[in-house]
Each structure stands twice: as C-alpha cells, then as structure tokens.
Amino acid sequence: MVERIVVIGADAAGMSAASQALRTAAGRGRELEIVAVDRGRWTSYSACGIPYWVAGDVDGPDALIARTAEEHRANGIDVRLGTVAESVDLAAGTVEVAGIDDDRRERLGFDQLVLAIGAVPVRPDLPGIEARGIFGVQTLDDGAAVIDYLGIRKPRTAVVVGAGYIGLEMAEALVRRGMHVTVVEQEPEPMTTLDPDLGKSVRMAMIGMGIDVRTETGVEAFEAGGDGHVRRLVTESGEVDADVVVLGIGVRPASELASAAGLPLGAGGGIRVDDRLRVRGTENVWAAGDCVETFDRVRGAYVHVPLGTHANKQGRVLGTNLGGGDATFPGIVGTAVSKICDLEIARTGLREVDADAAGLEYVAVTIESTTRSGYYPGAEPLTVKVLAERPGGRLLGAQIVGKEDAAKRIDVLAMALWNEMTVMDVAMTDLSYAPPFSPVWDPVQIAARKAADKLT
Missing domain, CATH: 3.50.50.60 (FAD/NAD(P)-binding domain)
Known part of the structure; x- marks a missing residue:
C-alpha cells in the first residue's frame, strides 16, 4: 500500500x-x-x-x-x-x-x-514598521527583494537594526556596495552570542571599517517620506537617516x-x-x-x-x-562562525552568562596569540576565550575572534565539548603543527592549558 x-x-x-x-x-x-x-x-x-549574494x-x-x-x-x-x-x-x-x-x-x-x-525574522511592533524599504532577511525571496530594492532605489545610507550574525553580515554587504552603514544595537556590545569582552573587540573592528556603531540604543520608530519609503529611524539617542533598513534582531x-x-x-x-x-x-x-x-x-x-x-x-x-529506518538526532553544542570584512568570529558552548544562569562554578581564561608562528609571514592576531567547569575542568564553552584562519579553530573545541573533554585533555591533544599553520602550541591549546593552570 x-x-x-x-x-x-x-x-x-x-x-x-x-x-x-x-x-x-x-x-x-x-x-x-x-x-x-x-x-x-x-x-x-x-x-x-544571502549576504554574500547582496555583497x-x-x-x-x-x-x-x-x-x-x-x-x-x-x-x-x-x-x-x-x-x-x-x-x-x-x-x-x-x-x-x-x-x-x-x-x-x-x-x-x-x-x-x-x-x-x-x-x-522578528519585526518590532513600532510606528512606521510597514514603510517600504524595511527588510528582514531569512529566505531567498527576502534576499531577492533586497537586491531588487537596491537596484531600483540605489540607496546611499543604510541602517542595520541588530548586531547578530545576519546583522553583521548584511552590514558588510552594504558597506561593500558603497553605502554609509549605521548599526543600531540595544545591548552594550554587538554579537551577544559572545561575552561582552570579545563583543567589544568586534565593535572596535567595525568602527575601524567605517561602520557607525550605536550600542545601548533602542529604536523607537521608523519614518517614511511622502512616497512611503523609509527615510530615517528615531532612536533613543536621536534620528538616523536611512534609505534602506535591514532587520537583524533575530528570528x-x-x-x-x-x-x-x-x-x-x-x-x-x-x-x-x-x-x-x-x-x-x-x-x-x-x-x-x-x-x-x-x-x-x-x-x-x-x-x-x-x-x-x-x-x-x-x-x-x-x-x-x-522511510522505515531507525535514526536519532543527538543534539547540539551551539557552534557557529561568522565574519565581518576581515574579522572572523566563532563560538561554541556556553558564555559566562549561560554558565551563571545554569548555576555552574567555572573559570574563564582569555589569551592573545597568532594564527601562524609569530615569525612566519602572514601571521595574524587572534583572541581565544575558554570556560572550564570547576573543579573537574570539563570544557563548557569557547569563543574566538581574529583575522584570517582564526574562526575554524572553534571546531577543535566543539569536538571537545561534544565528547565532554576537560581543558587538560584539550591542552594535550595531538594537534598538527608547522609554522605556516600555527604556533607550536596552537592557540586553542594555549587557552585550554591556561584554564587548567587556573583550576589548580
């Protein structure tokens, strides 16, 4: 049958x-x-x-x-x-x-x-939200609508509301299309999937890219011109001109x-x-x-x-x-990567706020290192943060912010999380080494070792 x-x-x-x-x-x-x-x-x-299509x-x-x-x-x-x-x-x-x-x-x-x-996409229930030129970006149809609007209207100023993954990626895309971009974010720092100390690094990098970053700023309304197209945002700290608006406040x-x-x-x-x-x-x-x-x-x-x-x-x-088989989905550990211009961003597991909410005792360690041996041409800076449970040292989470070849290092830490490894396990794992690829101690192992030292 x-x-x-x-x-x-x-x-x-x-x-x-x-x-x-x-x-x-x-x-x-x-x-x-x-x-x-x-x-x-x-x-x-x-x-x-979609952001790379727009860019x-x-x-x-x-x-x-x-x-x-x-x-x-x-x-x-x-x-x-x-x-x-x-x-x-x-x-x-x-x-x-x-x-x-x-x-x-x-x-x-x-x-x-x-x-x-x-x-x-979340659309805030604010005055003027139905103005033309305000976009959420979730589906290919959404992306096509943005592309069409940019081609027809040729906007010069853009505002991105929200500084999460899609917000930052769309901010870069709009910068690369020659627009003056403002990012408006309610929280103290962008990328709230990171702890604020690494989020600050992202904010400073965005400013260095020419993006106007306005944190701890809530949007109160959108205003349209006589043609029904968005013209500006009203925020808690003043008005911001906008020929196009992208909503990046989550889904x-x-x-x-x-x-x-x-x-x-x-x-x-x-x-x-x-x-x-x-x-x-x-x-x-x-x-x-x-x-x-x-x-x-x-x-x-x-x-x-x-x-x-x-x-x-x-x-x-x-x-x-x-189809008649037998399979199960084993869950997730919360791993994600992103980039804005030449800055790579990665995270897995818990942030400090998550560990606090779960009532966990932990240590947090942040280290600075480089993507290659420091003497090798092309070495770029990166920051690694690691959380480890006290007293046993189980890895709880990690975050990485850095330049080229930084972000995918998060996969080592994601695999360690998946297998409930300790930071000492991570520090002593047999990872590859050659000067063009990493320092002799890979940055993820340096961070894990420092966390293990702090536990003892």
Whole structure:
C-alpha cells in the first residue's frame, strides 16, 4: 500500500527529509507518495549565502540553490511552490493549502505529516514598521527583494537594526556596495552570542571599517517620506537617516500552524520533538529545522537555535525514520562562525552568562596569540576565550575572534565539548603543527592549558 507524506516547507529540513525518506523506503521495498508545499519560489537553497549574494561575492539566486524543484520532481517528489498551508486537521489527517498568486485551494490528505516551516525574522511592533524599504532577511525571496530594492532605489545610507550574525553580515554587504552603514544595537556590545569582552573587540573592528556603531540604543520608530519609503529611524539617542533598513534582531520559530493544530511548543516557541524528530504526543507528525527546539548537550535543556547545519542533519534523521529506518538526532553544542570584512568570529558552548544562569562554578581564561608562528609571514592576531567547569575542568564553552584562519579553530573545541573533554585533555591533544599553520602550541591549546593552570 502506498503511504502518503505531506511535507510543509521545501528548504533544507523538508527536502532533506523527503529525499532521504524515498531512498530509505526504496531499500526496504516500501512505496511512498510525497507532496511538498512551500509558499516561496525556490527549494533547497542556502539562506546563509544571502549576504554574500547582496555583497556580490556570489551570483544568485541560482548559485545558492542546491537542488531545484524540477530536480526534486524528477526524483519523485511532488513539489508545489507558491502554495501556503493554511491549517492542519490532525483528526482528519488533512492539510488545507491555497495558492499565493491564484485561486487554487485543496485539501491534502496525509498518512504522515512533516513540518519544516522554518523561522521568520522578528519585526518590532513600532510606528512606521510597514514603510517600504524595511527588510528582514531569512529566505531567498527576502534576499531577492533586497537586491531588487537596491537596484531600483540605489540607496546611499543604510541602517542595520541588530548586531547578530545576519546583522553583521548584511552590514558588510552594504558597506561593500558603497553605502554609509549605521548599526543600531540595544545591548552594550554587538554579537551577544559572545561575552561582552570579545563583543567589544568586534565593535572596535567595525568602527575601524567605517561602520557607525550605536550600542545601548533602542529604536523607537521608523519614518517614511511622502512616497512611503523609509527615510530615517528615531532612536533613543536621536534620528538616523536611512534609505534602506535591514532587520537583524533575530528570528522566531514559524510555529503558528503547529500551535493552531494543538501541537506542543517549548519555552522558546519552537515545536517540541523527540530524538527521532517525531512531534511529542503524536504518532504521525514530524518536525525539523528552524521551527523546532533542539536538545543542547552542554546545558542539558531544549533551546531554539536556527542553523542550516542542524536543519540538514535533522532532515536526514527524520527522513530515515519516515522511510522505515531507525535514526536519532543527538543534539547540539551551539557552534557557529561568522565574519565581518576581515574579522572572523566563532563560538561554541556556553558564555559566562549561560554558565551563571545554569548555576555552574567555572573559570574563564582569555589569551592573545597568532594564527601562524609569530615569525612566519602572514601571521595574524587572534583572541581565544575558554570556560572550564570547576573543579573537574570539563570544557563548557569557547569563543574566538581574529583575522584570517582564526574562526575554524572553534571546531577543535566543539569536538571537545561534544565528547565532554576537560581543558587538560584539550591542552594535550595531538594537534598538527608547522609554522605556516600555527604556533607550536596552537592557540586553542594555549587557552585550554591556561584554564587548567587556573583550576589548580
């Protein structure tokens, strides 16, 4: 008997799940019919690449698409774009869908339902927020809208509200397009995924790049001109001219559809799933990607961390289970990297504020080093910060800020976190060395050694 699966969301998690389900089922002699619906115009794309499209580093949108709708259809998935899922009836096993640009309406029956509906940019409820030229950047459609606006309006001044990953990456993109860029952030320092001492380093680097950085500044309103396009922001410290505004204040799980269907949500608003990605309390509803909450192995708690790395892995796990296999998603440790111009930024695990909130006793150590041996041409400065639990020395988290070849060192510390290693373990790990690549003691090992010394 053919089993019908309806997938809501045709990006990383949804299409990874659909493709893996077909592969797994084929190996077990099962037959699946998969229908995937999405309100957008593209499938399986890299939203992380949008700032680099805006900056001109990559052509888009085609360069950012891993697999087109036509390719998915050729593989046996019925992909329906420009289609929004309006409601889910769990008792009847149906999804009501409608066309975005036409009068199409349909009730899709399902045996299994996959929710991969992603996240949406936070838009503050402020006067003037509906002015033209104010953009959130989450989907390829959002990126296309920004590109079109910049091409038509040719703005000279830009304001980025929020100094997280997307805010900094879009600030760089707009600087490189020749605009005067102001970044407005409520917190004392940018990049609140870092501790403030490393966040300060990011702020000073941004200022050195010619970006006007205004921290501890809240936005009160947006003002539009007579043509309805944004002209300025009103902040607590005065007005800021803006021909275009990018919102970089984070995203929230797109979980309204799940909530309306009576499915359980976590404290962060994401859908609650088990380690097989089945929605808790159900037998035939699954969810993955930016709409779910994920188990943090360091905190021992569920958190909402919307990243493409998680979405793709979760989609593969979910699809394996849908196809008749058995797979689990083991959780995350909170690893991420970013850059603004020539400054690389990386983090994994807990910040000091997280460790404090968890009631942990710890030591924190920050060291300065270089990306190569100091005498070797091209050596660049970097800062590494490490947190270790007291008294045993278990690594709790790490942060890195530096120039070229700094950020990917975080992966060593992420792997150590994953395996619950101590800082002394990290200090004595057999890492590679040659002057073109690192000092004889790699900076992550120097930081770990200093933390171990402080513990004793």
